[in-house]
Amino acid sequence: MRKSIFMCCKKLTLVKFLFSFLFLIASTTAMLAQDAAEGETLFKNNCAACHASTDEVLVGPGLKGISERRPIEWIVKWVHNPQAVIASGDKYANDLYNKFNKAAMTPYPNFSEAQIKGIIAYIDASNAAPAAPAAGAAPAAGAAAPAAQSSGGMMEVLLVGLLIIMVIVLIALLSIVNSLSKLSKAAEADPSKSFFERVSENAKSLAANSAVKTGIIVLVLLLGGKATIDAAYGVGIHQGYAPEQPIKFSHKLHAGQYQINCNYCHTGVYEGKGANVPSANICMNCHNAIKRESPEIQKIYKALEKDEPIQWVRVHNLPDLAYFNHSQHTNVGGLECKNCHGEIEKMEVVEQRSSLTMGWCIDCHRQTDVNAKGNAYYDKLVEVHNKDSKTPLKVQNIGGLECSKCHY
Template sequence: MISCILKTQSRFFCAFLLSLVVSFGALAQEGASEQADVATKGVDPGATAGAEASTGDPAVISAGESLFKNNCAVCHSAGSDVIVGPGLQGVTERRSEAWLLKWVKNSQALIQSGDADAVAIYNEFNKQAMPSFAFSDDEIKSILAYISSGQGVTSAPAAGPEGVTAGESVGTEAVGAASAIGGYLDIVLVVLIIVLIVLVVTLLLITSLLKNYLNKNRTLNEYDTEVVNQRFDFSKVYKSKAVRALVLLIFVVVLVDLSIDKVMGIGIQQGYQPKQPIAFSHKLHAGDHQIDCNYCHSTVYKSRSASIPSANICMNCHSQIKTESAEIQKIYKAIERNEPIQWVRIHNLPDLAYFNHSQHTKVGGIECQTCHGPIQEMEVVYQYSPLTMGWCIDCHRETPLNTEGNEYYDKLVELHDASSKGAFTVASNGGTECSKCHY
């Protein structure tokens, strides 16, 4: 009977150890899945859409917004913030429409005419010449309508914990959540180890107490006395078939897991952050100065690829701003030598995959941050998303299509609703067919 008790304790201990291994493996897999989900969730495409203006023609305001972001936002904010030039909030109240039309078309001519307001602005902002724009009167009026609508005015973000603003926390939410999951798994592992140690110590104490009790209070036969008083032989542990099978199982599971991770990671460059020939800060330009992405990457809404900005685009501002900077001097040298700047490409897709930026940004309304992460907070840009086929397909399966007001989709939506209760997603429109992305 005594030997049966001790064997039962030993089997219970082995079973408990095996259950710990299996449970931790399941927790790790679940945490990894959650981390992948967090890492791949981008900004909601509709989260940053502006509200329709309460006054004015929405179509005119929309056209003005596009013109403003593509031409004016590099130097001006639609609010009160000063970037290179003054903030434009309330400009239609401070200046007449006729004056503004002359100023936008040819500010230098207005200054040279001796206009007091034009000369005052020119002197206030360090005599920086404003470029002349070949806009029609209607185009300038649409820009003024956009500014007057207040859609471009961003309210101050709410302060978060320890002074971190809400805007800052949104950009780093995915990274913070992933780190929290990693920390959670570490805590779980430590707790499991502590529980295991406590259990081992408890079993040893119980065994010791049971042996003392039996030796003092029971009359044992020769066999039971030998079992109770036998010394623990470690050689029997590693020679045990159960222990060897458990160790082999753990080794195989770890080896398979590492192998799968390595194989599945081939070609994935998430986190890739190469050093660029010129230290360009997206945080400074896109974040602090709120320069629209389309100003530098001018084809992102109308072409398959987002163009790399030429040195001439940089010179639109840096012919007058920070001309003494060592990094800006590199741009000057590239222009003098008539050589392109050798930027290092970060986001690379295999040649067998077809991707069209305009289809996603212009047609789909996808924000840059959905794929590129909090780009406005990056000092040095890195690959935020995995850019794997599974990642793309998951997005196509989950992203609903905006079909309102588009007759092309009417019949398709009708057929979809008749056969499915789910949303009409990109996948519903053939977005997961192989030929959509592969030639």
């Protein structure tokens, strides 16, 4: 009798120990995963317009393998202030800068070291994980966000994998504890059976064990919940979306090779709210003479004959609840198209490079200085601002974070 009480106490301590051990693993993985998940958001909202997480070169170099190429202290310094690193005479930085034709990278002085490490963790994770999409995890999300999984999926696959492993370990440990305690009871009741006989008897009853059943139910629930959350988050984010267009129009050819100005076709981009997608008449300025016989150009003629607009598939599309004005950003703000759209002049097919989420708008408004030079409207504001602040006037200081500026 005394012995079984002793066993029971031991079992309890063991269970407690196992739980705290699992909890420790869970919270560490959750923390790591959160860093990388935050890194993913930061990367997409701030870096993706110029950098790919692969080795593809966009405006800047592909960042695959950056954690091996450069020590983390260097990366942190660089992201905080690239120009300072270049000015310090750092050979690597200067070589790179020259290689990229002295393209200036945006500084991110407000990013914490942890945030930058998170970005690097995300880049490493997205290159380490196999390219398979989450196995059937969320067909709904897939349908709603055609391309969002491309890089974001990796992190989630990793997370779910870890969760499943943890649940399995928990179940296994619990049933071991259970069997052991049964064994010790059995040993008291029937000392004649050998230890191994008893173990095999226990293994048979394990399948029917209620702990295993509960475990399976928990697992199914977890997977179901994950799919739902995926679907909910995926809706509306179309980063990477590059639909096929009715006519094979190439920006690489027109804006890249032939250097036609963006606003020759997107006539509203410096003056109005919308940039406008050109009507067939604008194409005709050139194509009434150029390549008339091409079947692709013939499609323009057909549209004009039928007096129907060409059915371009819209790539970028904010929901109606948000207000965005191009001229405010290009003309007043002095931003370039590539700050938000990436290098369209290198794209055969237009692709949405930025996430276009609220966080993306807000992040930039927090970090970007107002382009106040030569704008009398801002002179007074700058003067007032500079009186009680050492940092330059940012978009957030002129109301760029106010809900009503972006929402009707």
